[in-house]
Amino acid sequence: MSLFSLSGFGVGYRDSDRLHPAVEAIDLDVPAGRHLAVLGESGSGKSTLALALAGLLPANAETNGMLSRPGFAAPPRLGRDIGLVFQDPGGSLDPLMRVGEQIAEARVVNRGGTWRAARGLAESWLARVSIPDPPASARKYPHQFSGGQKQRIALAAALVSEPALLIADEPTSALDTMSQYAIMGLLKEIAAERGLTLVFVTHDIALASGIADDIAVLYRGRLVESGPAARIFSTPSHPYTAALLATRLDLAKPRPRRFAEIDPRDFSLHVPGGAHE
Ligand code: ADP
Ligand code: MG
Numbered sequence: 001m002s003l004f005s006l007s008g009f010g011v012g013y014r015d016s017d018r019l020h021p022a023v024e025a026i027d028l029d030v031p032a033g034r035h036l037a038v039l040g041e042s043g044s045g046k047s048t049l050a051l052a053l054a055g056l057l058p059a060n061a062e063t064n065g066m067l068s069r070p071g072f073a074a075p076p077r078l079g080r081d082i083g084l085v086f087q088d089p090g091g092s093l094d095p096l097m098r099v100g101e102q103i104a105e106a107r108v109v110n111r112g113g114t115w116r117a118a119r120g121l122a123e124s125w126l127a128r129v130s131i132p133d134p135p136a137s138a139r140k141y142p143h144q145f146s147g148g149q150k151q152r153i154a155l156a157a158a159l160v161s162e163p164a165l166l167i168a169d170e171p172t173s174a175l176d177t178m179s180q181y182a183i184m185g186l187l188k189e190i191a192a193e194r195g196l197t198l199v200f201v202t203h204d205i206a207l208a209s210g211i212a213d214d215i216a217v218l219y220r221g222r223l224v225e226s227g228p229a230a231r232i233f234s235t236p237s238h239p240y241t242a243a244l245l246a247t248r249l250d251l252a253k254p255r256p257r258r259f260a261e262i263d264p265r266d267f268s269l270h271v272p273g274g275a276h277e
Helices: 046-054 099-111 115-128 147-159 175-192 205-211 227-235 239-246
Strands: 002-015 017-031 033-039 059-069 081-086 167-168 195-202 214-219 220-226
Touching: 002 046, 017 033, 017 046, 017 059, 017 099, 017 195, 017 214, 017 220, 033 046, 033 205, 046 059, 046 081, 046 167, 046 195, 059 099, 081 147, 099 147, 115 147, 147 175, 167 175, 175 195, 175 205, 205 227, 214 227, 220 227, 220 239
Parallel strands: 033 195, 033 214, 081 167, 167 195
Antiparallel strands: 002 017, 002 059, 214 220
8 A cells, every 4th residue: 555646746836927847747656664765966856755745835836747645544644644854853843842842742732642641752752762861851952962862852753643654854964974874773773663654855875775665766856766775776777876876886786784783872872971973
């Protein structure tokens, strides 16, 4: 069963009397339970596609073709059925609210239940994303955490409502390499535990290789390649994909070290001062 099915789907942005196409003629399925990496250079339309799936396109966007949601019984609700994580955790975290309260609030708003139960869940999610001392951390504000920790907290806030799908748009692009891989490893573990469907947007083919079952490659608004990651890495059919792979020779066979072999806790807690990952 596919959560989304796109056929000849396109999005353009209106600017006075002109329509600037951002993605065009997209044929793509997002099967439940699989991890899709949407790959492409800056401006290729990745975020536009992610926003279209989330139902979050801005007012000046116009769509054409078909986008259906066969895997959702009712129209999916953001926050409850679809979780979102963006590049800048500052965009999803309220600077004036203690992080434990933010995570608990997401739970109460999306799933109901008591605040007491939601606060308990908030602490267990902080632990799950490897934030040290969850009871104390829950009472802190976002600025008291490093960038990588803030993104882990944003992840906890997105997952506490148990969405079936997580859409992550370059969630680690603002972080250093070690934090990126640690968070990707964590996301991969949690997705496996929970049977989460994942749509992961990135311009980094190495990062995509660690988490993706399937890959969709966008180039100038067109889907130039899509299919199982293993097939695309071994025999890319489009020159752009081949060029991307050529910049990462370590992705050619034999297989690179996979995220599953990296324990995110290796990186998160042992830095003197604790403010960095
Ligand atoms: P990516 O995420 O791959 O960098 P985007 O989806 O953000 O690509 O952008 C694709 C194209 O759409 C770009 O040309 C960008 O300038 C344009 N675009 C994105 N968002 C808007 C918007 N809100 N209004 C007008 N044009 C936009
Ligand atoms: Mg983008």
